[in-house]
Amino acid sequence: MSARVKTIARRGASLQERLYLIEICKGMATSFGHFFRNLLDNSRLAVRHYPEVPPEIPVRWRGRHRLTNHPDGTMKCVACFMCQTNCPAHCITIEAGERLDGRAEKMPRRFQIDLLECIYCGYCVEACPLDAIRMDTGIYSVNGTRRDAFLLDLTALQAGQGAFPEDDYQKGGA
């Protein structure tokens, strides 16, 4: 394979450039040009007004996790540990126990995701055989002032709601 080589002229060698001040002024002229133009008319600004205007989150966005439920409100998760096994960041901790809500035998007694360790790769969602864990809450910003605030427990995960219509998720979901 022959690499395509594009030779770029090396700048900075001419006398005018080596005088420095002239080039600085030219640069400042560009900066101030943009500054005043945007000051007078910011409708064409190429910058996102975050956080006043939240970004648009696509369906396939991997946001904060949630644990899904059956239509009757029972948890889909059966504590098979596939997500924990697959997690490259080791941020999932599950403790399994006997199932008490009348469905199959097993359920998580404890399910904890450490969001400080999570790398939002979505492997847990891919590994789940029961579609019990999803990253479709649309929550893209997780913040807190204490480390414990980033530990998502079972109730917090179950309370999460999907941000997208089910059809869209099935079509475009991760």
Add this chain to the structure above:
Amino acid sequence: MADMVKLFVNGVEVEVEAGKNLIDAIGAVGIEIPHLCYHPALGADGNCRMCLVGIEDGRPPLVPACKTPAMAGMKVLLDAEHIRKIQRDVMELELINHPTDCPVCDQAGECRLQDYYMSYDRRQSRMTVPQVVKGKKMAFGCGVVHDQERCVLCGRCVRFCRQITKTGELGIINRSDDARVNIFPGRPLHNRYALNVVDLCPVGAMTSADFRFQQRVWFLKKSPGVCHGCARGCSITVDHNREKEQEARIYRLRPRHNPLVNGYFICDSGRMSYKAEEEGRLNEARHGRLARSVDQALLAVAEDLAQGGKITFILSPDSSLEQMVTIRALAEKLGATLSGFSDGWIIPGDGDDFLIRDDKAANRAGLELLGIDCSRTGFTAAVEAADLVVNCNNDLGRSLSAEELGQLFQSRRLISFASHRREIDNQAEIVIPVASWSEYAGSVINCQGILQHFPRAVVRNQPPMELVELIARLGSPLQSEADCWQELARLPGLPADPATIPTEGLQLNDNEAAHDQP
């Protein structure tokens, strides 16, 4: 060495042991014949039909490999389309009513059905009718949980109860797709080896209530070990794991095949003995009534030992050979007496003719080999003559009542190195925690005179000091494990390097085997 014969597998000549059946003979050279019902300890049953192979010598088209002895010149055919079809069809039959609830099944990861599906089947189910519903989560007694839907009716558990324990609690009732393994009404499993059916079961039909949902098996680290539950010293596998931010702990013990000692099985009490490795452990060193670091406490012990006077060391019959020999060396250096008194370990009549022994000490033969006195009279005399008694992890409370101990140690100073919290240590002046058997490497000699070496299995977050190291710090002439083995190698039959001990152990001499108590 058994006779070897040459035969052909898929046209390739291999040399195998004569007289064995084809599964074992060919399996020994690394060629797998899939099988569900056959188990070397239970013999061939021939009911699963998974091991059907072709023999190209005019026999019926296919024969079960488990029932066919290997013979010279045999032409075994494994790799043929019609045999693969049989395997696929058997798998399909087994999976018709299988719930495929691998996500909640404890066997997942060590399940024959899973393995064979991936190796021999890999096809979609063609089932369109609802599956037969059978009993789930049935308590069979002795901590065995049975799931009839997962069962492949290989009958291993039934044969185990009939042939090995001879109690016959299990049977297969009904026929065809309604057949299921069950107990007789009101007669649950009741024998001391019942949990072996959990290991025997090739699928997840038999699971252990104790291990239920505790861990997925692929998280477990598997270390070879030797059971310290009785003088048999069964070979075991220690399955342990350290969960994130938790203490490392053992989740289960499983038998490790050892033809010299325990075959394929262990007893239930040995299997549950892992709980003692966690419960009631001593974690903090103490001097007088004050908590001390191990280093500080050790300094105090060294001072006490240096003061002279009559010293007696008490050894535990559970200690490893290395620990015993280094304590003996230290005692010789200090002119101290030794006692391995441990009558309380022997429970007369508790043993049976299979694995369980009366003597619950793992290494009494080691004490005897090293010439350490175990008698009660010797112990009483040694303690009464001593000013200072050093107890090296011997649970004296098993042998003597609290009053007897109180009397004995009332006017004597006691130093205790202990792995567990014990009543007797309340009378001790200095207490130092030491490692228990799953946390150190060592060697033990069982009641048959078989020497086994086991590596360190569990490493706790704050590992307690090993007794060998602790005694070395107190000035034993044997400063390392290698030193211990140099000393041990002087004894008849013992090697100079524990690494040379085979995995199934080393038979030390036949005389001791002859003394073997029934």
